[in-house]
Amino acid sequence: xxxxxxxxxxxxxxxxxxxxxxxxxxxxxxxxxxxxxxxxxxxxxxxxxxxxxxxxxxxxxxxxxxxxxxxxxxxxxxxxxxxxxxxxxxxxxxxxxxxxxxxxxxxxxxxxxxxxxxxxxxxxxxxxxxxxxxxxxxxxxxxxxxxxxxxxx
Amino acid sequence: xxxxxxxxxxxxxxxxxxxxxxxxxxxxxxxxxxxxxxxxxxxxxxxxxxxxxxxxxxxxxxxxxxxxxxxxxxxxxxxxxxxxxxxxxxxxxxxxxxxxxxxxxxxxxxxxxxxxxxxxxxxxxxxxxxxxxxxxxxxxxxxxxxxxxxxxx
DNA sequence: TTGATAATGAAAATCATTTTCAATAAGGTT
DNA sequence: AACCTTATTGAAAATGATTTTCATTATCAA
Numbered sequence: 001x002x003x004x005x006x007x008x009x010x011x012x013x014x015x016x017x018x019x020x021x022x023x024x025x026x027x028x029x030x031x032x033x034x035x036x037x038x039x040x041x042x043x044x045x046x047x048x049x050x051x052x053x054x055x056x057x058x059x060x061x062x063x064x065x066x067x068x069x070x071x072x073x074x075x076x077x078x079x080x081x082x083x084x085x086x087x088x089x090x091x092x093x094x095x096x097x098x099x100x101x102x103x104x105x106x107x108x109x110x111x112x113x114x115x116x117x118x119x120x121x122x123x124x125x126x127x128x129x130x131x132x133x134x135x136x137x138x139x140x141x142x143x144x145x146x147x148x149x150x151x152x153x
Numbered sequence: 154x155x156x157x158x159x160x161x162x163x164x165x166x167x168x169x170x171x172x173x174x175x176x177x178x179x180x181x182x183x184x185x186x187x188x189x190x191x192x193x194x195x196x197x198x199x200x201x202x203x204x205x206x207x208x209x210x211x212x213x214x215x216x217x218x219x220x221x222x223x224x225x226x227x228x229x230x231x232x233x234x235x236x237x238x239x240x241x242x243x244x245x246x247x248x249x250x251x252x253x254x255x256x257x258x259x260x261x262x263x264x265x266x267x268x269x270x271x272x273x274x275x276x277x278x279x280x281x282x283x284x285x286x287x288x289x290x291x292x293x294x295x296x297x298x299x300x301x302x303x304x305x306x
Numbered sequence: 307t308t309g310a311t312a313a314t315g316a317a318a319a320t321c322a323t324t325t326t327c328a329a330t331a332a333g334g335t336t
Numbered sequence: 337a338a339c340c341t342t343a344t345t346g347a348a349a350a351t352g353a354t355t356t357t358c359a360t361t362a363t364c365a366a
Binding site (some may be wrong): 023042066067069072073075076081098100101102107109110112115119122123124126127128130131132133134135136137138139140141142143144145146147150 | 200219220222225226228229230232251253254255260261262264265268269272275276277279280281283284285287288289290291292293294295296297298299303
């Protein structure tokens with residue numbers, strides 16, 4: 001029985017990976033949040049749903065999801081990665097980030113994403129062809145000093 | 154004697170930081186390369202120039218440079234950060250990255266940066282005002298699967 | 307020249323992530 | 337429905353980049 005169920009399971013199957021309980025649980029967690037969760041955040045929620053799930057599996061699953069293009073990983077510079085569904089029905093629209101290099105706080109913004117769309121699509125298509133690269137998604141980060149840290153100087 | 158010498162020293166001074174030997178050495182190294190160097194890469198070059206420099210100081214200095222807006226830090230997902238001067242006379246023009254989520258290889262590109270400029274400037278200015286945030290620089294990363302990893306599937 | 311203190315280096319500590327390996331489970335095949 | 341191959345899992349140990357500690361040194365304003 002091939003390619004049944006939700007999109008991410010089809011994707012797993014297409015790549016020859018199995019659809020397991022931990023993978024379902026982790027996908028559910030990602031679908032139910034709008035935040036950037038760390039591996040440990042996800043692990044804690046997962047254990048809550050099924051105590052047998054191990055942290056190692058959470059790491060492996062997130063990595064796998066990144067490789068099949070259903071999850072995106074962020075590194076904001078605080079030493080731990082964050083993960084988010086690339087296409088999330090519950091999530092607010094496509095957004096980007098302001099990152100404070102001092103306190104490491106993140107501000108999400110979704111202004112200009114509309115105006116950005118055309119340029120990014122065009123760039124994505126050209127780069128994709130030029131380098132024979134399958135592009136899953138993109139991120140834009142602005143780095144600087146936030147309001148609070150400016151004050152504290 | 155205030156605000157003498159190169160720009161980065163002025164910047165240090167403005168923030169109340171001292172201009173020390175390790176900081177000079179590390180700045181020289183960053184100026185002489187066009188690559189994304191890890192802290193250890195920089196440490197090895199630094200030790201070559203002055204054996205008394207410690208790895209700890211390299212980390213501290215790079216962090217400081219990021220906070221005063223003269224260096225930018227990249228996290229490509231391989232567990233170690235890379236650093237690069239924000240404004241580098243020897244460096245190729247402003248560029249962005251294609252990151253392979255499988256083999257972690259990075260492709261630099263500088264196509265479209267001209268077309269991008271206007272939108273990013275406008276976005277930067279608006280965000281900066283809206284959130285009272287001093288923006289030092291931005292990055293754009295495209296994530297996906299590279300030519301080689303597609304073949305290996 | 308001097309004094310206050312920011313900055314440094316070495317060693318130890320931290321902590322997110324990865325590896326190892328034996329046990330388990332998914333899913334195609336009888 | 338039982339079976340087999342092998343992908344997947346969990347626990348514990350290992351890894352490795354980065355940070356902390358703390359006594360010493362060096363910067364720079366006075």
